[in-house]
Amino acid sequence: MTEERLVNRISTTKEVRPVIAGWYDEIRTAHADGKLLAWTYGPVPFEIFRAMDIRFEHLESYGAYLAARSGQEKLKELSESDGYSNDICSYARLVRGVSMLRERGDTSSVPGVLLVDLPDFVVAFRQCPLMATVYDYQKRLFNVPGFCIDTIPAHSEADYRENLIYIRRQLEELIVFLEDLTKTKLDFDRLKQIMAYVKEAALVRNRVLDLCKTKPAPMSVFDHFISLGPSHSQRGKKESVEYWRRLEAEVKERVDNGIGVIKNEKFRLYWHNLPIWFKVGRLSEVLAKHGAVLVAASYTHELFYSHEPEKIDPEDPLTSLAAEEAWQSWLAADAIQGAKQVQKEIEDYSIDGMIMCSHRTCQPADIGEYDIIDIIGRRLGIPGIVIDADPTDPAFYSDAQTETRLQAFIETLEARKRRAATS
Amino acid sequence: MFVVGIDIGSLATKAVLLNGEKEVTGYVVTLTGADSNKAGQTAIDRLIKDAGINPAQIAYMLSTGYGRENINLSNGQLTEITCHARGAVHIDPAVRTVIDIGGQDSKAISLNDYGDVIKFAMNDKCAAGTGRFLEVMARALEIDLQDMGELSLKSKHRVEVSSMCTVFAETEVISLISRSIDKIDIIAAIHRAIASRTGNMTENVGVKSSVMMTGGVAKNIGVVHALEERLDCKILVPKEPQIVGALGAAMFALDRATSADVKNNTE
């Protein structure tokens, strides 16, 4: 069925797929290249790994990568047949499937592009508490060294500051751990350069986010979700700055010419929680059909150095790293803090409604969604709707159910608009 | 001397009459309905009548299945897991894995070399992957339930039905139909979905040759085929897959009837 594409995607995002493929090639050739391979869980500081030339796989990115590819069902099947309940985080189930194939020594049942080698060591950042369990479990399974960076789910600014110090101290220990393993010393100058690029890329990225405040929105959050790929795989590299600059130029041009990512923009929406990695394209088209576009999201606008990147001090990389981690932990834990961010975005981006995505097996951002809807509803009168999904597992997703809800939601927004126009 | 094994499932009641030489001298399959005690009684009456024997010749009756405790006439009871295993091994002593898919539930059982159950897994919380799933889908596709299996084998193009839940899957199937996807391909996808669900459960208990399938759904050649593909092994299907549980119950009944310990014919 070929329909005319309603969404005018940012063409710079076409660069992403080969970049990601390249990253996985690097991961796959780690051992052949004589490098150590780490499996990581949670938002660990890639910058340090990069500075030490350690190749790493990242659970959440890997899950997102697998979600859109065929053959991944087989991985989940494997983990379920091993006794893993399907209530478990779908990322963890996918990765368990990969490790099972590796353990068996027979990987012929899935395409090679889905696989990576088993790790030499494991590192976790316990922002999602489950990451500690996955880390601990896999560490025992693979019988490899590991390091878990603990964090606290801060509920106040004071706690956030305590946490920053706590994390920073652990980063120092992480470096000692990595130096021990690799028998090399971390080159701090290199890390500083990496942080400089991180800062620059974040600043450019934030300018792009700001440009999306325009009406009509030149870029949708779906384009952003895709752009997160290079945020991880190219973080700290010059290429990431260049990617964002190209993207900025494209977006600026659209703004200058009043071109929107969809024609007939009627409603600007906010998306809460992780994307549904295997429905990014389809949902953007579905919303566009009703004149709706996603202009802001928690995952893109609040994380990954989108918060005050101007404060990053490349000369003090560890504090900068710890600050970002501590910020993410605060946001993840505290619905009141979360609601503050949402409110800011609603005001800055002229948002008409919120889509709260409730993920069945990826739960950290789920709790508190109802409260955010209530708080925003009371403060700003902006409505929200909850949809049921999962980041990578289609078994917990129904096109019909979700698309009906979204359409019904937009119909209520239309009714509000008409009401406001006549009163 | 005769013994009876009776398997009272939530949908169907099965009874087997065994003589002293372990030969099946009769069997009955009826609907359970709302009164499992009554259904059991009816099944036994028919069994006795068809075989032309005297009720006094029945030395022991063992019940199994969902309604195993409700039936007044039985002398003892064991779960359907233990009984399916026993029945399967009686039919073929080489069986080490039993997959039972019934109207409303499914189970996987792994046996040791003595034919004893070592591990089992059950799916009895939802209809997905059971006979009920097939019924719902057959209705959605407007195909006769009986024809589903054969048709699934004719599929040429692979389509996916990924939903876990029967209701969701039904919606998925309807949307596939509306996209003019060939019904035969959809039927095959449904069978693969059942095989996937059941296959995971079976691998969880361990797949060891020989593998036997029991229960009403074993008569569906499409499911058998899809499971063979999923598990990459040959699956045996006995002539009357539905009565394997009752057969196993009857074997246990024979043990107890001939055992010197039995004085009162109670558990």
Added chain:
Amino acid sequence: MQDILDKFNSIVEDAYAWLPAYKQEKGIKVFGCLPMYVPEEIIHAAGALPVILQESNEPITSGHSKIQSFFCGIVRSIVDQSLKGRLDFLDALVSPEIDLPINGIANVLRINMNIPNLVIYQPTTCSKEVSQAFLSKEIKRFKSSVEECTGQKITETSLKASIKIYNRNRALLRELYDLRREKAGLLSSVQIRAAVMAGMLMLKEEHNQLLEALISKLKTREVTSKSKFRIVLSGSLCQAPPTDILNVIEETGAVIVDDDIYTGTRYFAGDVGTEGDPLEAIVKRQLTMPVPCPTRVDEAGNWGDYLIDTVKNSGANGVIHLVVKYCQPHEMYYPYLSKRLSKAGIRDLKLEIEHEIMSIASTKTRIQAFIETLK
């Protein structure tokens, strides 16, 4: 003795009927603690009563307007209770930040209730020095919040006194479990559950008196039947096991001889040291909980080893895992545990526990089939 057992039973049958009345009788402040691992001694030393919040018997209705249905029963039940006003008698909440749902509802409760919510950040990387230092500081902060909340200063003397009472309580519960191990079937597992759980809902000094009386009677009791099916229960994290399941297990002729569940060994294993600074001693216990937990990264702990040891020490021949549905940490560890047990030649069964009424028939079939494999 029966009156003690009856008292325990009536307390746990409806914890939220018992607690407000008990509070009034004692004229004491009540701190509602979410599971698990709250350092209750600190609250007790301030003259308040720490209680461990339990699942209520009510179906969850209002709760689902604040939390999705695919979270474990205990957190949904607590949210539900808070919205229905069942927790209004509390003077404060205590939220140990141990894992995702418990952490998450700390917020929901903060937003939807008017009482103070004292959060304790628990490092999960227990063997790291930096985490130990963090917890030291955190426990001091918790102590200050408790003092502020109660208006009562906690002295070293009062803390040591509370620790003594709590250690005594744990020792008595261990003694009860020793008796059960020796004389399986001495009390039904529902009675044992009530004995432990009641202690979570009353002053420990009172619980100690009742336990002492109970144990002295039990010591003289003989057990007539000797079941050959001896079961260890594992898991049931954060929640008490449903009494239905315990009854069904025993109806098949099996006996439960030991456990690592929260309303069991997990709660009373390991004492607080009595030497030196009592706060540091409490920190030490927090970091070195003897029963390994899937929410913690504990280099020294190994749940597989612990469970196998428990089976061997109690002369058990089977393990029943009680896995709370949606408890991802336990779900993730279960396959590993099952394989370890299998390698050690120990049979096991997995049962899922849900808050919503489950068909006891299918659970009964599973348990019976499992016992049938133990012959």
